[in-house]
Amino acid sequence: MNRGYTTPVTSITEKDFESLVQLALEEDLPAGDITTDTLFSVEESCTAILLAKEEGVLCGLSVIPCLIQKSKTNVTWSQILEDGAPLSKGTIIGELKGSLVGILKMERILLNFIQYLSGIATNANRVAKQFPNLLILDTRKTLPGYRKLAKYAVYTGGGANHRINLSDMAMLKDNHITKAGSIQSAVQMVRQKNPGKKIELEIDGLSQLEDAIESKPDILLLDNFSDGDTEKAIYILKDKAPEIRIECSGGITPDKLKFLSKFEGIGVSMGYLTHTVKFLDISLDIK
Template identity: 85%
Template sequence: MNRGYTSPVTEISEKDFETLVQMALDEDLPAGDITTDTLFAKEETCTAVLLAKEEGILCGTAVIPCLIQKTKADVTWNGILSDGATLSKGTVVGELKGSLVGILKMERILLNFIQYLSGIATNANKVAKQFPNLLILDTRKTLPGYRKLAKYAVYMGGGANHRLNLSEMAMLKDNHIARAGSIQTAVQLVREKNPGKKIELEIDGIFQLNDAILAKPDIILLDNFSDTDTEKAIQILKETAPMIRIECSGGITPEKLNFLSKFDGIGVSMGYLTHTVKFLDISLDIK
């Protein structure tokens, strides 16, 4: 099963987060760290262990070298685990060695990135593991600037990526269809002007299904369908248009996922994966 509608976010590089790291430093250290600069000498050194305090999936370690470089701290990072690793309580992720002042100044920022992205990865992993026959998709409901990182975290957790941005693929909704005049016209216009781009068509009721099938989009999204209409629509699509991918969205609850899991291979998009996230409990313990 392909875990993405376009190109999934399987890796991240410094260009994807260096601006965020710099913004975090400017926000947290506009004029130094009063407490640390007062109490500790610049020459003091230490070892700090990045330690998991609960079970989850690790994500975001690529940010650490960038953070060290931006702070110009005399600190080295020895990573033991990579993104996507399964964490248990007490698992050592890696060690920072060097300037105590440098480590203390970057501690909160480092943890904010790692805890947040690991929380997303853990969220996605729980759902994907429970429903392995569904394509558990993220959405664009992400914090500004964090889109690629959040989608990377979903992928690291075993989830799948919907479109990364509005430029990657077309998604036709009610306003677009109203402007075009009909479902078939909307799909045709987008296809003619954007050859090679995938087209997803959102429909709000089963009464639109026949027109949707005739338009031949790549994906048909059943938005807020009842269980009865969902089952009927999926049956029709699999029998008459097996080449069109099926996606469900709108108020997806655990109960709804239990129901949808009887339909192998369909996509389920969930804003919950990225917008309802608990930081994973990971600490930086200084020895």
């Protein structure tokens, strides 16, 4: 099963987060660290262990070398695990060595990135493992600037990527259809002006299904359908238009996922994966 509607975010590079790292340093250290600069000498050194305090999926380690470089501190990073590694309480992720002052100043920023992205990866992993025959998709409900990182974390956890941005593929909703005059007109206009781009069409009732099938979108989104209407729509689509991919969204609960899991390969988009995230409990313990 391809885990993405377009090209999924299977990796990230420094270009994807260096501006966020720089912003984080400027935000947290506008004039140094009063506590650390007062209590410790720049000559002091230490070793610090990055340690998991609960079960989850690791994500975001490539941020650490960038943070060290931009903080201009004499610290080295020794990585033990890779992104995607399963974590349990007490798992050692890696080790920082060098300037005590430097490590203390970057501690919170480092943990914010790793805890946040690992939290997203863990969210996605829990749902994807429980419902392996569904395509668990993210959405564009991400923090500004963190889009690519958040979608990478979803993919790392075993989830799938919906469109990465508005330029990636077309998605026609009720306002677009109203302006175009009809479902078929909206799809036709987008297809003519954007050959080669995928088109997803959202409908909110069975009354739109016939027009939706005739318009031949690549993906049909059943938004806030009841279980009964979802089942009817899926059976009709599999019979009349098996080439159209099916996606469900809107108020998706565990019970709804259990119901949908009987339909092989259905996509389910869940803003929950990225907008309701608990930081994974990871600490940086100085020896």
